[in-house]
């Protein structure tokens with residue numbers, strides 16, 4: 001549910017192609033199209049190049065194992081994605097000394113069904129093990145985090161609903177939900193709901209209601225005037241966003257949501273509380 005916003009994606013994709021092209025016996029111009037296909041082109045490219053499926057046999061397994069030459073570890077090192085974009089809950093890191101990694105590369109279009117996409121850059125989604133497991137092998141039309149056309153931040157929102165007066169001190173006092181925005185198109189809504197359902201976000205985020213409760217309490221503690229005062233009084237804040245990060249515990253700018261777990265939850269609830 002978080003878009004991958006790395007500014008050098010096309011450059012990294014090209015380097016990925018350059019590093020693997022000699023290992024696959026297909027004419028360069030065709031291979032380049034397959035490896036660099038954009039998220040919305042992947043399926044049609046897989047269908048029109050089905051005849052090359054067998055050329056990719058075992059290629060991913062080989063790529064994903066640790067070795068001295070270019071492999072999945074190196075790709076993840078370049079991408080520097082440290083929080084799973086599907087759930088925004090779990091961190092995913094490379095382990096420098098052993099060259100192991102805590103992440104998986106999810107095949108957005110399963111390699112069992114579309115072998116030709118086994119190494120396509122925009123089909124390889126860095127994710128946590130839990131999300132990769134939750135997703136069945138059948139493609140359920142969830143959303144590719146590389147898809148720039150889908151506005152995750154606007155289309156999928158967390159919100160809370162007060163149940164009773166205990167909401168300021170108890171997680172039982174409010175309801176937390178993750179849902180697709182009601183003002184978006186039918187298709188965007190369907191894809192957003194699929195995303196929430198596939199990765200069990202509503203269920204899993206019930207475990208993070210304590211974070212929401214803290215935000216509710218912080219709203220009480222920090223009126224706007226006090227936030228302004230903190231900014232004015234402490235020179236180590238570069239801007240007001242720094243103050244808000246200190247208060248909310250999460251990054252609040254859209255482009256930074258992937259920097260720390262739960263930032264999307266924190267941003268949506270903080271907006272609802274008019275804390276940011």
Ligand SMILES: [Zn+2]
Pocket residue numbers: 084085086087088089090127128129130131132
């Ligand atoms: Zn995840």
